[in-house]
Amino acid sequence: MEQNNHKFLLRKLFFSTLYISSFTFGGGFVIVTFMKRKFVDELHWLTEQEMLDMTALAQSSPGAIAVNASILVGWHMAGALGAAVAVLGTILPPMLILSVISLFYAAFASNPYVALVLKGMQAGVAAVILDVVCGLGQNVVKEKKLLSLCIMAAAFIATFVFDVNVVYIILAAGLIGLLRVYLPLKGGRKK
Structure with missing residues (x-):
């Protein structure tokens, strides 16, 4: 019975990430909205705080945020196999679409209707x-x-006023987070 539940979970994870990835256009942060709606609001697999934490980790890790977030959600739900299944579901749609587009790139690039749709x-x-x-x-x-x-x-302010690179902002915020956690432990906690 437990094996069937695990297979069902993996199948649901694959088709959820496949669906999300198939209808996500415009970059990684767009997928975060869809993932929140699916995994937090609809399936209740994650809490809002877990999704927020996973988004921060996915953004601050090298690679595409969509793939990174899929790895984290998949791992959280079903370990390494869940991560692999979620990544497969996430990368299949763009891989297929980009393969087709690359075959007809010249026709797409010069088509005014395609430009308007984009x-x-x-x-x-x-x-x-x-x-x-x-x-x-x-x-x-x-x-x-x-x-x-x-x-x-x-x-x-750093992003929009001073045009600071987002990597430095993430590193600074991470350092502040570490200090926030580490300093109370070093000096002892007050109860």
């Missing part, structure tokens, strides 16, 4: 990314922790 998709992608930013930012605001709010505000 322009329209850019606007939709921008809206989805804004949705992700607002949703994740809302979670930070709900925590009501001054340090988290300051880090978020500083990250926005």
Whole structure:
């Protein structure tokens, strides 16, 4: 019985990531919205905090955020085999689409209708990314922790006002997180 549940879980994981990846256009942060809706809101496999943590890990790790997030969700649900199944479901749609596009690249590149469709998709992608930013930012605001709010505000200012590379922002935020965890242990916790 347990083996059937495991097979069902792997099958559900594969088809969920395949579906999400098939309808995700515009980059990695778009997939985070779909993953949250599927794995947090619909299937209840993850909590919002776990999804937020996985998004931070996926973004700060080398590689595509979609693949990184799939690895983390798959690993969380079913270990190494779950990670492999989730990655396979995530990479199949773009691999197939890009293979077809590469065969007909010249025709696609010069077609004005394709250019118009892509322009329209850019606007939709921008809206989805804004949705992700607002949703994740809302979670930070709900925590009501001054340090988290300051880090978020500083990250926005560094990005949009001073054009600081996102890698430095992630490293600085990670360092602050480490200090936040390490310093209370070093000095002893007050109860």
